[in-house]
Amino acid sequence: MRCSFYILLSMEEEKGGRIGQRPYILKIITERNYIIIIDMKKAKILLFVTALVAVLTSCGGGKQGLPTSDEYPVITIGASNAQLKTTYPATIKGVQDVEVRPKVSGFITKLNIHEGEYVHAGQVLFVIDNSTYQAAVRQAQAQVNSAQSAVAQAKANVVQANASLNSANAQAATSRLTYNNSQNLYNNKVIGDYELQSAKNTYETAQASVRQAQSGIASAQAAVKQAEAGVRQAQAMLSTAKDNLGFCYVKSPASGYVGSLPFKEGALVSASSAQPVTTISNTSTIEVYFSMTEADVLKLSRTDDGLSNAIKKFPAVSLLLADGSTYNHEGAIVKTSGMIDATTGTINVIARFPNPEHLLKSGGSGKIVIAKNNNRALLIPQEAVTQVQNKMFVYKVDxxxxxxxxxxxxxxxxxxxxxxxTSGLKMGERIVSKGVSSLEDGAKIKALTPAEYEEAIKKAEKLGENQSSASGFLKTMKGDSK
Structure with missing residues (x-):
């Protein structure tokens, strides 16, 4: 039982050689077996108590409506519609962040963009000195021309070889007739062995000429193929040279915003450099990366027939920006990583948000807010709960x-x-909703509704205001607390 004693003191105070009267109001509170003791001694001040009035205000017949130590607010448990919001730290990235790297090496002769500028796909960002690459194109073109001339010459050689074959075939046909006639004349003993052998030798020589002409054609045709291969090789070199010349004009691979520009005009850039010349970020749509715990992921998977279905059914999510404001467009979870990080026990999740105003920038940060609705929730105030280590307790009221x-x-x-x-309470049960730190198991209380308890608190506060002065104290003693 808490008891409050209000004491009006009229004290004589000695100061500067004079003694005067000064009023004091003291409030002494006793609660159960605890008593507050006030030491009135103060250096260089001599106090003489000349009058003492003690009034018991809360033990027995005190003021009506003030909360006593056994009065507590009590609520009845019922089903409620609850929406809990969970936040996850997140990183913002453009749906397409493309590093721009030169494909050729050289000095930057022209810079056409500025950091933060919006560019379109195919727009020229940089120009690299192209004099060397123009010379390479001219040289490759000359090689193509030379190779094409070699092809023309090889084809002419084929024509000449065909003519030689035709001539050899004609000579072979003539020598064959001569040899056949010589055989007839020899059989009729018109000519001798010498004439027959001469005709035979001429025929065989003509046949050898035919074979040589045929071989010449094959060689000429092979030379044509080789020359044509030379043309293709030269044309490939020309194409490479032209590509390299075109690569001197570094173009944007996508539409988006230009990132930092570490290289300026006159800087030497290289195709093998580890640092990109800039980054183009397509922020028309933003992807927000965050991590969910393994427990959250398992809960989703079990309640919605698998994670894939859970993602499809997942409600829209919100994005809390770095300045504490909520982004004015809702997003949707689109995918998760396939593995759980063994170190953190989390899985990476990606949500996608529209960004028509281009307010969100790649590389920014924020928090994903996921709302969870429960139409049959047993809600209790956190003030009603005491926690001991990892366990939570409430005081039920019978x-x-x-x-x-x-x-x-x-x-x-x-x-x-x-x-x-989730367990330990049922609908219809009553619990103490506030002030549970002073309760003990089995204690009997006076149950008030939360509204009654708050009204009593307000009256106590009003009473405290009145007692802050001597005149207010006297009014309170007379029963006027207004």
Missing amino acids: AKDKVHYSEITVDPQNDGINYIV
């Missing part, structure tokens, strides 16, 4: 207004004000 220390479990996701009870 029909005789006795309290019982009872363990409960709650959903780990909460809004910072209420808990959703």
